Amino acid sequence: MLLEVKNIEKHYGQRPFLFKRGQEAPVLQKVTFSLQEGECLGIVGQSGSGKSTLGRIILGIERPTNGEVLFQGINLYTATSKHKKMMRRDLQAVFQNSYHSFNPKQTIFEILEEPFLNFEHFNKSERQQKVRELLDCVELESALTQNYPSQLSGGQQQRVNIARALALHPKLIVLDEAISSLDMILQKHIIQLLQTLQKEMKLAYIFISHDLQATRFMSDRILVMQHGQLVEEIGEDGAYQHPASQELYNAILPSHPRERANNRFE
Amino acid sequence: MNLVRKDRVHSKGLFSLPLLLIIGLLGLFAPIVMPHDPLAVDIAKKFLAPSWDYPLGTDHLGRCVLSRLLLGIRYSFGSALVIQLVAIVLALLLGAFVALKRGIIDFLFIRICDILLAFPTLVLAFGLLGLLGPSLKNVLLALIFTQLIYYSRMIRSLFIGINKKEFIQAARITGTSGIKLVIRHYIPNLLPPIVTIVALDVGKVILEIAGFSFIGLGVQAPIPEWGMMVNEGKQYIRQHPELMLYPGLAIVLVVLLFNHLANNLKKLD
Ligand SMILES: Nc1ncnc2c1ncn2[C@@H]1O[C@H](COP(=O)(O)OP(=O)(O)OP(=O)(O)O)[C@@H](O)[C@H]1O
Ligand SMILES: [Mg+2]
Numbered sequence: 001m002l003l004e005v006k007n008i009e010k011h012y013g014q015r016p017f018l019f020k021r022g023q024e025a026p027v028l029q030k031v032t033f034s035l036q037e038g039e040c041l042g043i044v045g046q047s048g049s050g051k052s053t054l055g056r057i058i059l060g061i062e063r064p065t066n067g068e069v070l071f072q073g074i075n076l077y078t079a080t081s082k083h084k085k086m087m088r089r090d091l092q093a094v095f096q097n098s099y100h101s102f103n104p105k106q107t108i109f110e111i112l113e114e115p116f117l118n119f120e121h122f123n124k125s126e127r128q129q130k131v132r133e134l135l136d137c138v139e140l141e142s143a144l145t146q147n148y149p150s151q152l153s154g155g156q157q158q159r160v161n162i163a164r165a166l167a168l169h170p171k172l173i174v175l176d177e178a179i180s181s182l183d184m185i186l187q188k189h190i191i192q193l194l195q196t197l198q199k200e201m202k203l204a205y206i207f208i209s210h211d212l213q214a215t216r217f218m219s220d221r222i223l224v225m226q227h228g229q230l231v232e233e234i235g236e237d238g239a240y241q242h243p244a245s246q247e248l249y250n251a252i253l254p255s256h257p258r259e260r261a262n263n264r265f266e
Numbered sequence: 267m268n269l270v271r272k273d274r275v276h277s278k279g280l281f282s283l284p285l286l287l288i289i290g291l292l293g294l295f296a297p298i299v300m301p302h303d304p305l306a307v308d309i310a311k312k313f314l315a316p317s318w319d320y321p322l323g324t325d326h327l328g329r330c331v332l333s334r335l336l337l338g339i340r341y342s343f344g345s346a347l348v349i350q351l352v353a354i355v356l357a358l359l360l361g362a363f364v365a366l367k368r369g370i371i372d373f374l375f376i377r378i379c380d381i382l383l384a385f386p387t388l389v390l391a392f393g394l395l396g397l398l399g400p401s402l403k404n405v406l407l408a409l410i411f412t413q414l415i416y417y418s419r420m421i422r423s424l425f426i427g428i429n430k431k432e433f434i435q436a437a438r439i440t441g442t443s444g445i446k447l448v449i450r451h452y453i454p455n456l457l458p459p460i461v462t463i464v465a466l467d468v469g470k471v472i473l474e475i476a477g478f479s480f481i482g483l484g485v486q487a488p489i490p491e492w493g494m495m496v497n498e499g500k501q502y503i504r505q506h507p508e509l510m511l512y513p514g515l516a517i518v519l520v521v522l523l524f525n526h527l528a529n530n531l532k533k534l535d
Contacts, residue, residue, distance in 0.1 A: 088439065092440075093439050103433045114437070161436075164440065216355050
């Protein structure tokens with residue numbers, strides 16, 4: 001098992017030390033699921049249902065109030081620093097807000113060489129070569145390397161983010177609304193790219209989105225979240241029962257005029 | 267086009283930097299550029315008017331005023347720079363440490379800082395000087411201490427502000443941690459505000475050093491610190507007001523230059 005998430009709970013509104021305030025309503029409750037190597041799992045749910053919070057917990061950057069996350073059998077939050085360092089290599093992410101994921105004082109080159117600086121012993125020209133390959137992979141021109149993130153368009157920024165996540169050939173990438181901001185053609189390209197990589201490198205994805213269509217296209221299974229709970233798992237057959245799933249399905253705008261006629265926002 | 271114009275404005279705004287450099291060099295090479303020994307007493311030559319030999323005249327003990335002003339650069343301007351540099355380096359280490367550790371250390375740090383910051387810095391420095399006794403070394407220690415409290419508290423807040431930023435999380439996910447994280451991501455984003463505030467406070471510190479000397483708690487005679495010179499001149503304010511005026515103007519000039527520099531550094535970011 002690549003990833004096991006057991007009984008995760010998360011409350012906000014606690015001070016870490018002294019003067020504890022009363023607990024606020026939980027953002028996540030009893031979230032349990034697991035993921036095989038090379039699998040692609042979709043997580044959908046309405047805005048505010050706790051998807052991004054769950055993503056951050058899986059990534060090991062936000063401690064859950066209760067429960068544990070095992071990555072390749074090792075607990076993320078109690079691992080030794082040596083293990084943590086190894087896991088960092090295999091566990092990558094692309095965040096919802098692309099611009100904020102960049103240090104505004106770094107150039108694109110500096111952003112993309114950072115994973116190599118941390119884990120490999122490449123010299124400068126090797127790193128330049130690697131960065132060029134990465135940019136190629138997400139269809140960006142290598143002339144952009146000397147630019148700052150603020151000089152890129154939103155879609156370009158997001159592709160740099162994806163390139164950074166791919167740099168070290170991780171085992172799992174958490175994609176939080178990673179392609180929602182891209183144009184349709186590019187979305188398709190990126191999805192195809194991700195799928196090729198998945199096959200080639202046994203890469204697993206957690207694909208977080210409120211876009212059910214893209215998620216269905218990408219994922220083997222889909223988990224539906226509502227108010228911080230997993231309410232349903234939609235498998236290969238696409239069958240669903242829960243009202244929350246129903247609502248998400250209804251929200252897909254029909255593309256054909258005939259369907260549009262008898263499916264006007266009831 | 268826009269960028270070029272902006273740069274031009276800034277480079278104009280930075281003219282205080284070369285002036286400050288010149289003043290610093292004058293202080294550094296004071297023994298070479300001084301026309302006379304600034305400590306040599308010669309009562310026969312007291313209160314001389316400006317002349318080629320004594321460009322700014324002499325004081326009540328017949329010492330060359332210009333030489334004293336030049337050597338005074340070391341004590342006023344130089345000490346202020348030393349205080350600021352030592353304070354900010356220590357504050358960076360301390361502030362970064364508590365901000366990244368958090369927990370009880372951070373909690374205690376905040377409480378202690380808040381108690382100490384409740385006193386105006388001058389009062390705090392006064393108390394310390396009273397304890398340590400008046401001397402140049404103790405002025406330095408007292409002011410480094412008060413600046414350190416203030417700066418480490420500020421740097422802790424700046425660090426914690428950045429802690430929450432997504433790019434720090436992204437960098438952690440990329441595998442950057444510890445000192446590398448601080449050097450690559452915190453420092454470049456914090457440097458502009460820190461440099462600005464340090465430059466701005468040099469003026470304040472110069473005034474404080476001078477203030478302590480003036481009331482007799484700081485540098486002791488015969489060291490030609492500018493505040494000290496103002497103090498010595500005040501006995502002769504009626505007959506020879508220029509003895510207070512020269513060091514007073516020197517203080518005003520340097521403080522203004524630093525404030526100007528700081529203001530323009532702020533705009534550069
Ligand atoms: N740092 C925080 N402090 C307090 N509450 C938070 C924090 N982060 C998230 N929340 C709360 O947790 C809930 C879930 O937020 P989350 O960002 O996980 O939602 P989401 O499902 O990703 O939504 P979206 O689809 O809009 O991105 C929200 O109600 C939000 O107010
Ligand atoms: Mg979200």
